[in-house]
Amino acid sequence: MRPVWKENPSPGYQAIKALILGGFALVIVVPILVVISTSLASDKDIIDAGGYVLWPSHPTVKAYQTLFSGGLMGRAILVSVFVTIVGTAIALAVTIALAYATSRPVLFGRPVLLMVLFTLLFAPGIIPMFLVVKQLGLLDSLWSLILPGALGAFNFVVLRTFFMNVPGELLESARIDGASDFTILRRIIMPLSKAVIAVVGLFYAVGFWNAFFNALLYLNDTSKWPVQVILRTYVLQGKSLSADQLGVHPPPQPQSLQMAVVVVALVPIAMVYPFLQRHFTKGVITGAVKG
Amino acid sequence: MLKRTSSVARVKNGLPLKAKWRRDWQMVLLMIPGVVFLLVFFYLPVIGNVVAFQDFQPYLGIMHSEWNGLQNFVNLYANPDFWDALRNTLLLAAVQLLLFFPVPIGLALIVDSLVSNRFRRWFQTIAYLPHFLSWVLVVTLFQQSLGGAGFINNLLRQAGLDPIPFMTNPDTFPLLVVAQLIWKDAGWAMIIFLAALTTVDVSLYEAAAADGAGRWRRLWHITLPALRTVIVLLLILRIGDILSVGFEQFILQRDSVGPGAAEVLDTFTYYAGVVGGDWSSGAAAGLAKVVVGALLLWGANSLAHRLGEPGIFQRRS
Numbered sequence A: 001m002r003p004v005w006k007e008n009p010s011p012g013y014q015a016i017k018a019l020i021l022g023g024f025a026l027v028i029v030v031p032i033l034v035v036i037s038t039s040l041a042s043d044k045d046i047i048d049a050g051g052y053v054l055w056p057s058h059p060t061v062k063a064y065q066t067l068f069s070g071g072l073m074g075r076a077i078l079v080s081v082f083v084t085i086v087g088t089a090i091a092l093a094v095t096i097a098l099a100y101a102t103s104r105p106v107l108f109g110r111p112v113l114l115m116v117l118f119t120l121l122f123a124p125g126i127i128p129m130f131l132v133v134k135q136l137g138l139l140d141s142l143w144s145l146i147l148p149g150a151l152g153a154f155n156f157v158v159l160r161t162f163f164m165n166v167p168g169e170l171l172e173s174a175r176i177d178g179a180s181d182f183t184i185l186r187r188i189i190m191p192l193s194k195a196v197i198a199v200v201g202l203f204y205a206v207g208f209w210n211a212f213f214n215a216l217l218y219l220n221d222t223s224k225w226p227v228q229v230i231l232r233t234y235v236l237q238g239k240s241l242s243a244d245q246l247g248v249h250p251p252p253q254p255q256s257l258q259m260a261v262v263v264v265a266l267v268p269i270a271m272v273y274p275f276l277q278r279h280f281t282k283g284v285i286t287g288a289v290k291g
Numbered sequence B: 001m002l003k004r005t006s007s008v009a010r011v012k013n014g015l016p017l018k019a020k021w022r023r024d025w026q027m028v029l030l031m032i033p034g035v036v037f038l039l040v041f042f043y044l045p046v047i048g049n050v051v052a053f054q055d056f057q058p059y060l061g062i063m064h065s066e067w068n069g070l071q072n073f074v075n076l077y078a079n080p081d082f083w084d085a086l087r088n089t090l091l092l093a094a095v096q097l098l099l100f101f102p103v104p105i106g107l108a109l110i111v112d113s114l115v116s117n118r119f120r121r122w123f124q125t126i127a128y129l130p131h132f133l134s135w136v137l138v139v140t141l142f143q144q145s146l147g148g149a150g151f152i153n154n155l156l157r158q159a160g161l162d163p164i165p166f167m168t169n170p171d172t173f174p175l176l177v178v179a180q181l182i183w184k185d186a187g188w189a190m191i192i193f194l195a196a197l198t199t200v201d202v203s204l205y206e207a208a209a210a211d212g213a214g215r216w217r218r219l220w221h222i223t224l225p226a227l228r229t230v231i232v233l234l235l236i237l238r239i240g241d242i243l244s245v246g247f248e249q250f251i252l253q254r255d256s257v258g259p260g261a262a263e264v265l266d267t268f269t270y271y272a273g274v275v276g277g278d279w280s281s282g283a284a285a286g287l288a289k290v291v292v293g294a295l296l297l298w299g300a301n302s303l304a305h306r307l308g309e310p311g312i313f314q315r316r317s
Helices: A011-040 A043-049 A062-069 A071-101 A109-118 A126-135 A143-149 A153-164 A168-176 A181-192 A194-210 A213-218 A227-236 A254-280 A284-290 B006-014 B017-053 B071-077 B080-099 B102-113 B117-132 B135-146 B151-158 B170-198 B202-210 B215-240 B247-257 B265-275 B279-306
Strands: none
Touching: A011 A062, A011 A254, A011 B102, A011 B117, A011 B135, A011 B170, A043 A254, A062 A071, A062 A254, A071 A109, A071 A143, A071 A153, A071 A181, A071 A194, A071 A227, A071 A254, A071 B017, A109 A153, A109 B017, A126 A143, A126 A213, A126 B017, A126 B265, A126 B279, A143 A194, A143 A213, A143 B017, A153 A194, A168 A181, A181 A194, A181 B017, A194 A227, A194 A254, A194 B135, A213 A227, A213 B247, A227 A254, A227 B135, A254 B117, A254 B135, B017 B071, B017 B279, B071 B279, B080 B102, B080 B170, B080 B265, B080 B279, B102 B117, B102 B170, B102 B215, B117 B170, B135 B151, B135 B170, B135 B247, B170 B215, B170 B247, B202 B215, B215 B279, B247 B265, B265 B279
């Protein structure tokens, strides 16, 4: 409803607004659509269109079949899925425990909180991080992609702010009934915070799925490369996905293969996005920022 | 029964350590994994920065490498590549600050002025999406769109025009970087301004409109002052973060544009240290970055206090 004090819309302003917002949205959507269409296009479509296809007139999933028949992509997906699932589980456990313990005035709560918040100010640096990971013997291990990301200070702040808003009386009454702190966390705090925990979990998962530099830094062994590094090597740097790696002769157009790699990196994000979007617009995140 | 509410803080603080431990040991146990993580993956590497003051040799390790005082910093000072990296970092950061920062504010103002909720939700859904895509994916999408063989240049060629080297021209690289940043994060950065805009009291607009203020006067005298605190806060955070300008973004494009334009302090650290094996120079450059970044943050925050804004660290009264 238009409030009475607002001027009636002038067509000029309306047109400019629509142009800006519509243009911005198109610039985001079109490249993604072209990539998806090209990955589904047949060889003939690609040759006719001269490289990129806006709408595949003979859609085929040959590029995906080729991609998955070779060991390369299948392995990379397994690596990325493993890192994402295990990483998210560990990160959530660590973050929830720490956020709950520091959300109440308890022994060591204050100094530990300051310890976490201090990490927001700067990063320790690439070289010393590398040396620590090396000293721990984690080079060329998938744990090097998981453990250094096990606590995000921003996610910690989001959870802690939420936990602090759980009324103290509720916890008191549980304590009077004999509940321990562990029980309170498991039976009261976590069920009450399901939505925010889900959102933080998705933030972690997106982060683990998207992580690229850690893999570049810590992994030499190409068989342990996650999807993002494959994407960089075979699409961005244009190294050819040779028939041997793919195990199919003759391979389809390199263009559609490359675009299929892009889509593989994109799909998991696109799948969780509607859920993410529904929750963060409810103010879960901005509320935490303001607090 | 021991109470934990702040109203009995004096009583609580009066408890002997042993009683506190008996009351809170489970909470302390819950802190342990997180604290171990922080010690190993944050505080230990922070201390590890001492290799910047050593002639670090991997086979000797930190304990046995020789100390060489400020020699690494003297070497950096004499290294033209370091100055290139520093200059690029500052230039790119300044361009980002000038060209990126206002975009989400503008977008938020337009979205907030929309009357149609459906159009607004539809736009937000699209605009937030790229934030969740990795930098590899974003740079790849740009390359497929604007690269030498990308579809824009394909269209140009089909139209008989010369292709434009958007992705490889070092002179226009700062603009490319900002375009990528806007594409990826302008929509997402809009959220916080939209949230701030919802807190504006609508009766202010109503009163101003009744007094004859048009839409531009209302924007200037009501909306922008309401956003002032958030804008200052984000500006400070941005300035503190300025030297960390999108690391992955640069490392991904350093090959195609060349180190002359795309080398920043972080990529310098990586290539000198990890790739080149000169660990100490890399660490020294990394440390220099942290120190300058902290100074910038502190400076920006004091300036905000001087201007009467709360800033990021609240002053204790």
